[in-house]
Amino acid sequence: MRVGVADTTFARVNMGAHAIDELRKHASVAIERYTVPGIKDLPVACKKLLEERRCDIVIALGMPGGKEKDRICAHEASQGLMLAQLMTNRHIIEVFVHEDEAESDAELAWLAERRAREHAQNAVRLMLRPRDLEREAGTGQRQGFADAGPARQ
Amino acid sequence: MRVGVADTTFARVNMGAHAIDELRKHASVAIERYTVPGIKDLPVACKKLLEERRCDIVIALGMPGGKEKDRICAHEASQGLMLAQLMTNRHIIEVFVHEDEAESDAELAWLAERRAREHAQNAVRLMLRPRDLEREAGTGQRQGFADAGPARQ
Amino acid sequence: MRVGVADTTFARVNMGAHAIDELRKHASVAIERYTVPGIKDLPVACKKLLEERRCDIVIALGMPGGKEKDRICAHEASQGLMLAQLMTNRHIIEVFVHEDEAESDAELAWLAERRAREHAQNAVRLMLRPRDLEREAGTGQRQGFADAGPARQ
Amino acid sequence: MRVGVADTTFARVNMGAHAIDELRKHASVAIERYTVPGIKDLPVACKKLLEERRCDIVIALGMPGGKEKDRICAHEASQGLMLAQLMTNRHIIEVFVHEDEAESDAELAWLAERRAREHAQNAVRLMLRPRDLEREAGTGQRQGFADAGPARQ
Amino acid sequence: MRVGVADTTFARVNMGAHAIDELRKHASVAIERYTVPGIKDLPVACKKLLEERRCDIVIALGMPGGKEKDRICAHEASQGLMLAQLMTNRHIIEVFVHEDEAESDAELAWLAERRAREHAQNAVRLMLRPRDLEREAGTGQRQGFADAGPARQ
Numbered sequence: 076m077r078v079g080v081a082d083t084t085f086a087r088v089n090m091g092a093h094a095i096d097e098l099r100k101h102a103s104v105a106i107e108r109y110t111v112p113g114i115k116d117l118p119v120a121c122k123k124l125l126e127e128r129r130c131d132i133v134i135a136l137g138m139p140g141g142k143e144k145d146r147i148c149a150h151e152a153s154q155g156l157m158l159a160q161l162m163t164n165r166h167i168i169e170v171f172v173h174e175d176e177a178e179s180d181a182e183l184a185w186l187a188e189r190r191a192r193e194h195a196q197n198a199v200r201l202m203l204r205p206r207d208l209e210r211e212a213g214t215g216q217r218q219g220f221a222d223a224g225p226a227r228q
Numbered sequence: 229m230r231v232g233v234a235d236t237t238f239a240r241v242n243m244g245a246h247a248i249d250e251l252r253k254h255a256s257v258a259i260e261r262y263t264v265p266g267i268k269d270l271p272v273a274c275k276k277l278l279e280e281r282r283c284d285i286v287i288a289l290g291m292p293g294g295k296e297k298d299r300i301c302a303h304e305a306s307q308g309l310m311l312a313q314l315m316t317n318r319h320i321i322e323v324f325v326h327e328d329e330a331e332s333d334a335e336l337a338w339l340a341e342r343r344a345r346e347h348a349q350n351a352v353r354l355m356l357r358p359r360d361l362e363r364e365a366g367t368g369q370r371q372g373f374a375d376a377g378p379a380r381q
Numbered sequence: 382m383r384v385g386v387a388d389t390t391f392a393r394v395n396m397g398a399h400a401i402d403e404l405r406k407h408a409s410v411a412i413e414r415y416t417v418p419g420i421k422d423l424p425v426a427c428k429k430l431l432e433e434r435r436c437d438i439v440i441a442l443g444m445p446g447g448k449e450k451d452r453i454c455a456h457e458a459s460q461g462l463m464l465a466q467l468m469t470n471r472h473i474i475e476v477f478v479h480e481d482e483a484e485s486d487a488e489l490a491w492l493a494e495r496r497a498r499e500h501a502q503n504a505v506r507l508m509l510r511p512r513d514l515e516r517e518a519g520t521g522q523r524q525g526f527a528d529a530g531p532a533r534q
Numbered sequence: 535m536r537v538g539v540a541d542t543t544f545a546r547v548n549m550g551a552h553a554i555d556e557l558r559k560h561a562s563v564a565i566e567r568y569t570v571p572g573i574k575d576l577p578v579a580c581k582k583l584l585e586e587r588r589c590d591i592v593i594a595l596g597m598p599g600g601k602e603k604d605r606i607c608a609h610e611a612s613q614g615l616m617l618a619q620l621m622t623n624r625h626i627i628e629v630f631v632h633e634d635e636a637e638s639d640a641e642l643a644w645l646a647e648r649r650a651r652e653h654a655q656n657a658v659r660l661m662l663r664p665r666d667l668e669r670e671a672g673t674g675q676r677q678g679f680a681d682a683g684p685a686r687q
Numbered sequence: 688m689r690v691g692v693a694d695t696t697f698a699r700v701n702m703g704a705h706a707i708d709e710l711r712k713h714a715s716v717a718i719e720r721y722t723v724p725g726i727k728d729l730p731v732a733c734k735k736l737l738e739e740r741r742c743d744i745v746i747a748l749g750m751p752g753g754k755e756k757d758r759i760c761a762h763e764a765s766q767g768l769m770l771a772q773l774m775t776n777r778h779i780i781e782v783f784v785h786e787d788e789a790e791s792d793a794e795l796a797w798l799a800e801r802r803a804r805e806h807a808q809n810a811v812r813l814m815l816r817p818r819d820l821e822r823e824a825g826t827g828q829r830q831g832f833a834d835a836g837p838a839r840q
Contacts, residue, residue: 082824087838089825110821112809112828115765115781119772126776144785147762150300153268155769157308160272161315162773164279169268173297180838188840197265208263212235213242216265226240226333228341303453306421310461313425314468317432322421326450350418362416365388366395369418379393379486381494456606459574463614466578467621470585475574479603503571515569518541519548522571532546532639534647609759612727616767619731620774623738628727632756656724668722671694672701675724685699685792687800 076202077105079124079133085113086138087180088187090170094134097195102203114139114171115148118155125163132198133167136191141175149173166201170194172219190219229355230258232277232286238266239291240333241340243323247287250348255356267292267324268301271308278316285351286320289344294328302326319354323347325372343372382508383411385430385439391419392444393486394493396476400440403501408509420445420477421454424461431469438504439473442497447481455479472507476500478525496525535661536564538583538592544572545597546639547646549629553593556654561662573598573630574607577614584622591657592626595650600634608632625660629653631678649678688814689717691736691745697725698750699792700799702782706746709807714815726751726783727760730767737775744810745779748803753787761785778813782806784831802831 078098082091095106107128109120114137121133135156139149149171156167170191177183197218200207215223231251235244248259260281262273267290274286288309292302302324309320323344330336350371353360368376384404388397401412413434415426420443427439441462445455455477462473476497483489503524506513521529537557541550554565566587568579573596580592594615598608608630615626629650636642656677659666674682690710694703707718719740721732726749733745747768751761761783768779782803789795809830812819827835 084820084823084826084828086825087827087835089837091824108821110817110824111778111813112780112806112820112830115769116778116813118769119776119778122773123776146300147758148765150304151762151765151769153301153304154307154766155773157268157271157304158311158770158773161275161308161311164272164276166264166269166272168265181840183838184840187838194265201264201269205263208237208265209261211237212244212263213239214237215240216237218265223240225242226336226340228334228337299453303457306454306457307460310421310424310457311464314428314461314464317425317429319417319422319425321418347418354417354422358416361390361418362414364390365397365416366392367390368393369390371418376393378395379489379493381487381490452606456610459607459610460613463574463577463610464617467581467614467617470578470582472570472575472578474571500571507570507575511569514543514571515567517543518550518569519545520543521546522543524571529546531548532642532646534640534643605759609763612760612763613766616727616730616763617770620734620767620770623731623735625723625728625731627724653724660723660728664722667696667724668720670696671703671722672698673696674699675696677724682699684701685795685799687793687796 076102077107077130078198079107079109079121079128079130081109081111081117081120081124081133082136083111083113083117086136088138088184090136090187090191093188093191094136094195097192098199101196101199114152117152118159121156121167122159122163125165132165132202134170134194134198135167136170138172138174138187141173168194168198186219193218229255230260230283231351232260232262232274232281232283234262234264234270234273234277234286235289236264236266236270239289241291241337243289243340243344246341246344247289247348250345251352254349254352267305270305271312274309274320275312275316278318285318285355287323287347287351288320289323291325291327291340294326321347321351339372346371382408383413383436384504385413385415385427385434385436387415387417387423387426387430387439388442389417389419389423392442394444394490396442396493396497399494399497400442400501403498404505407502407505420458423458424465427462427473428465428469431471438471438508440476440500440504441473442476444478444480444493447479474500474504492525499524535561536566536589537657538566538568538580538587538589540568540570540576540579540583540592541595542570542572542576545595547597547643549595549646549650552647552650553595553654556651557658560655560658573611576611577618580615580626581618581622584624591624591661593629593653593657594626595629597631597633597646600632627653627657645678652677688714689719689742690810691719691721691733691740691742693721693723693729693732693736693745694748695723695725695729698748700750700796702748702799702803705800705803706748706807709804710811713808713811726764729764730771733768733779734771734775737777744777744814746782746807746810747779748782750784750786750799753785780806780810798831805830
């Protein structure tokens, strides 16, 4: 298995390094890293990882700022990641941490690391252990903050 | 007939299981299930179900959260589902239940089950009994809550 | 000429029937009808009418609800109809009546019928009498409510 | 050079006629006109002008209304024009005048004519005199109202 | 290496000239310039630079106005730039300066120049020195205003 890790110089946490560390704990995989300036550069980077560097799946990590303009940027980047997946028939796991999700730099660093690691686990499960995901269907899983858990009638 | 059922670990109700149960009541169909982490992973999963696992139609089930960011996520997922349909010329029935549509966990679980089941019936009708849908054209059908009914002059 | 008519069971008025009735008054055309559950199912239905059932043009009729979520749904459906046209180089006439455009059920039924009929006439003109449209260029035509008329210097 | 001119019956000013008149003043060009009901019908009309009627460039003229629904319509039309350009590698000059940009019918008619004419000149420059555009790079040109001019340090 | 520089006559600063000057300082590259009227004309210009004038990468420079309509324009242009990248598997570096990011003409001119130059450096790094970007992953780099720097736990 070959996993692409695309990240940005804009982010304030080295989310790519956390994702790579976690991937190596859970599977024996080849890793291709691709760092771009900002989140809007991620979609084509991911597509190149899938098509030119033959990755089976990509993790795209970014940290949109907290202003309205940044939210629109993140929306455009997400639409690009969506389209890149549909053009390649491969998963791209989007791991975005919005700067305003955290109340301090320390919490931001903690959240970005934890979300990157949990999504790296998801990438491994999507590729190697799809039954593990099926067993957790509808159970309110979250990445970063605590799980929401299932709703019962 | 081969029906794909794509759902998420993020949802707080096992909507995929309800859809599968309902499909089996109404038609003799082969079912392919594909569970992904969140709703933004659904579009490529659906496209893979249609193209790689040869489904004739897919039901895509998800439960967006109640925050503004979640609404944008749901919008991006919906755009992806739309595009996946146009790229494959196959229907993908979107079954999203927004967490803030219900006032309690119990109502959420009830709504998610009922909407999943009613849309599973729609999938069967789209594939096997299109005349049934034509007979109900313009009659204000709803999935989940009560039908609105026709407006008369 | 072969005209596709795509409509929904969600709509509260049988707009498809009105469109078909009007088409038959104005031209000798073959009609293919395709009823789907909701407006987000319309784009792929229209594309199938154009590509698999060989229609020359399609009329897509729907009635979005009045809530914010419904407006986003309508936006997604419209984007899908746009894309379907660009993928096929064929016109799809979108006939949407938003529930909140009318103040009563009676007005809603009146508006939906009138808009469906006027757009059915537009479909005929686009296919058979393009000069009629050119003669009305910039004259403030509306479908449903009264025309706005031209603005003069 | 072959220029397509796409316009609508919805607009309240015959913007297509103004554009054609201006084109004829500035270049010896063949003109293909295509009038459609509304702005959402423009993208496929433009694509057909480029692909089926062999235009080198198209001017797309429309006049969105002043309500929120109209703004969304205009956004969808613009996205379609963007996509049509990327699918054909040809320019489509979008000339939209929003009804609420003017304070009276007279100003609306004046603005629509002036913007149509200035963009017709832009179309000619894009095709025949690209150096003229390069000379004006970053100089705050506007179409319709007065130019903003350059900002200086 | 062949770099495309696409800019607009609408912008109030000659951002294209600044980008070209900076590119020449950092690498020996061939430059193709393409000036269009406004930001919505940029995506197809960039695609033509990549496909018809054989550029390896493009820098797209623009200056959206400060009104709501301008923000929507910028969003549409950004979506087009995203799609053009995915259709060509090449990077297009978007360098947009919103008029309302600066409080005076002088600051606007300063910001536009600085952002154009810093992104020109990014283009060179993406093509020739990808390791330099990887070394800065997650360090809070910004273009124009001061860097945000890394967040620490």
